[in-house]
Amino acid sequence: MTAVAAFSFDKLVILGVGLIGGSLARALRERGDVAGARTVIGVGRSAASMARALELGVVDGTALLADDAALRAALAGADFVLLAAPVAQTQPLLERIAPFLDDTTIVTDAGSTKSDVVAAARAALGARIGQFVPGHPIAGRESSGVDAALPELYAGRNVVLCPLPENGQQAVERVTAMWRATGASVSSMSPEQHDRVLASVSHLPHVLSYALVEQILNSPDAALKFSFAAGGFRDFTRIAASSPEMWRDICVANRAALLDELDDYMAVLTRLRAAIDAADGAALEAVFARSRVARTEWQERGGTKVSVGDASK
Amino acid sequence: MTAVAAFSFDKLVILGVGLIGGSLARALRERGDVAGARTVIGVGRSAASMARALELGVVDGTALLADDAALRAALAGADFVLLAAPVAQTQPLLERIAPFLDDTTIVTDAGSTKSDVVAAARAALGARIGQFVPGHPIAGRESSGVDAALPELYAGRNVVLCPLPENGQQAVERVTAMWRATGASVSSMSPEQHDRVLASVSHLPHVLSYALVEQILNSPDAALKFSFAAGGFRDFTRIAASSPEMWRDICVANRAALLDELDDYMAVLTRLRAAIDAADGAALEAVFARSRVARTEWQERGGTKVSVGDASK
Numbered sequence A, B: 001m002t003a004v005a006a007f008s009f010d011k012l013v014i015l016g017v018g019l020i021g022g023s024l025a026r027a028l029r030e031r032g033d034v035a036g037a038r039t040v041i042g043v044g045r046s047a048a049s050m051a052r053a054l055e056l057g058v059v060d061g062t063a064l065l066a067d068d069a070a071l072r073a074a075l076a077g078a079d080f081v082l083l084a085a086p087v088a089q090t091q092p093l094l095e096r097i098a099p100f101l102d103d104t105t106i107v108t109d110a111g112s113t114k115s116d117v118v119a120a121a122r123a124a125l126g127a128r129i130g131q132f133v134p135g136h137p138i139a140g141r142e143s144s145g146v147d148a149a150l151p152e153l154y155a156g157r158n159v160v161l162c163p164l165p166e167n168g169q170q171a172v173e174r175v176t177a178m179w180r181a182t183g184a185s186v187s188s189m190s191p192e193q194h195d196r197v198l199a200s201v202s203h204l205p206h207v208l209s210y211a212l213v214e215q216i217l218n219s220p221d222a223a224l225k226f227s228f229a230a231g232g233f234r235d236f237t238r239i240a241a242s243s244p245e246m247w248r249d250i251c252v253a254n255r256a257a258l259l260d261e262l263d264d265y266m267a268v269l270t271r272l273r274a275a276i277d278a279a280d281g282a283a284l285e286a287v288f289a290r291s292r293v294a295r296t297e298w299q300e301r302g303g304t305k306v307s308v309g310d311a312s313k
Helices: A019-030 A049-053 A067-077 A089-102 A113-131 A169-180 A191-218 A220-228 A231-241 A246-253 A255-277 A280-300 B019-030 B047-055 B068-075 B089-100 B115-131 B170-179 B189-219 B222-227 B231-241 B244-253 B255-277 B283-302
Strands: A011-015 A039-044 A062-066 A078-082 A106-109 A136-137 A158-163 A185-188 B011-015 B039-044 B061-064 B080-083 B108-111 B135-138 B158-162 B185-188
Touching: A011 A019, A019 A039, A039 A049, A049 A062, A062 A067, A067 A089, A067 A191, A067 B011, A067 B231, A078 A089, A078 A169, A089 A106, A089 A113, A089 A246, A106 A113, A106 A136, A106 A169, A113 A191, A136 A169, A136 A191, A136 A255, A158 B047, A169 A185, A191 A220, A191 A255, A191 B189, A191 B222, A191 B231, A191 B255, A191 B283, A220 A231, A220 B019, A231 B189, A231 B231, A231 B283, A246 A255, A246 B283, A255 A280, A255 B189, A280 B189, A280 B231, A280 B244, B011 B019, B011 B158, B019 B039, B019 B244, B039 B047, B039 B068, B047 B061, B061 B068, B068 B158, B068 B222, B080 B170, B089 B108, B089 B244, B108 B135, B108 B189, B115 B189, B135 B170, B135 B189, B158 B170, B170 B185, B170 B189, B170 B231, B185 B283, B189 B244, B255 B283
Parallel strands: A011 A039, A011 A078, A039 A062, A078 A106, A158 A185, B011 B039, B011 B080, B039 B061, B080 B108, B158 B185
Antiparallel strands: A136 A158, B135 B158
16 A cells, blocks of 8 residues: 655755755655655855755755856756745845746745745746745754754744735645645744744844843943853853844844834833832732743643633733 | 861751752762761751651751751751741841851851842841851752752852851851862852842843743733744743742842843843834844854853953943
């Protein structure tokens, strides 16, 4: 008895073969249940990084972005194109590939923000916008580059798709099947909802963590403070070692949602400040206890669900 | 050739035999280079917890705090008393033991805040204040209670002493030697400096972490946000699972220093908010890059030192 593979592809083109693009390539080539010719072509700006991806066996072939003929050949007959580059490059990259895209090729992306990506895609693709299914695999590692790519990077992780009104149902289903084949869970929401959720649980914590280190650096006794920083500081600031360029771009790309979350957060801080100033232990304990319950439940449910009960009022 | 032990004691009394007090007892009894009779007596409110400490072999004997005769016997001839209870209990506990203290007994504590502890000790001990050497071992675990006590809890960690003008040099040296015998590094600073440093690198991050979970709980799409929270959120909010009672007490006890740090932090956030609002990527990247360097150096130096260079201006 032979099961039918849940996902099949003949040709996938990856623009930007780093951690994110390389891990998708490795997952689809190395994990079990994928059918088809499974050819993966890497496209990038740098000959060295393309050579490295080829050497590691992450891709079967490469093309330089600046090379018209190579790019045309790479894109000819592709089932899928994954854009896995910083979000600020979305529009120029899509403009670059648009003339070479087959009508049946499905394009998706892996950007951390979605409203700006959708706007960039509409500007770049025009009437072809129905071929573009926006996506965001919520996964990463501290290391970057194709050498850090792992076939298991997406296993058990969430991928959010933000389908457009112009997307055909089949295109969305095909991208869903592609990510499921990596072991990820796939769900969908609007670009605005995605950006609000990620601003809250990812972008804001990064800003807050960077801000704490910045505050200490600005203080007259910075060296002393760092000398006595311990486990709480270590956990809280781990994400302050993240890429400054990437987080700069995310903050700018998602600034509307991020500012809303930042304002809400400062309102909570202002409330806690008043309770501390008034030595109102009961008010502080109520907030701390509620947070602990929610954080502990989140952890116990594998970090993906939490009961909010009437706390969400 | 026999080396002389660097630390020696005959009788140590621990008020509050939980994680902190129990770990000191275990370290001094189980680690190598300590001489003397090494008798440890636990004192507490609850017969059950005293029985458990005895059963685990963490202490040699116990006394209930409410029992005058037992307390007098426990304290008679003690070299050291360690106060290892929530800081809000410092004054009543010291008032309780003061009548039974020998003139030569050295009392120290393990409280997370120091200015309030010093004020409580002055009020409780009066003319005996010279016997009290304030201290803070910067160590802990997520679990609490005597069952969580470890002989290695303090190895490689920092202990801060905040000697008083009334302390004799020998008393400070003896407490220093006691903590060094656990494997800790001991340094000293004023209570005000201690409270400022800890407010910055420990108390503030806890408040910020609790505040983020609180903010999400208050939002209309809390469940959705928790569903898509990933590694950044996990690290940032790990300390939001800490004891609400303990952090309530710390926030109240250290409120002056904590409010200063909180105000400084909100000023940094306001500055970052303006940069995000203006889409000023260069300003954001400069802050993020500086923070990353400092955080990375801190980690690489074992989490205890960092080069601040001209960033401390």
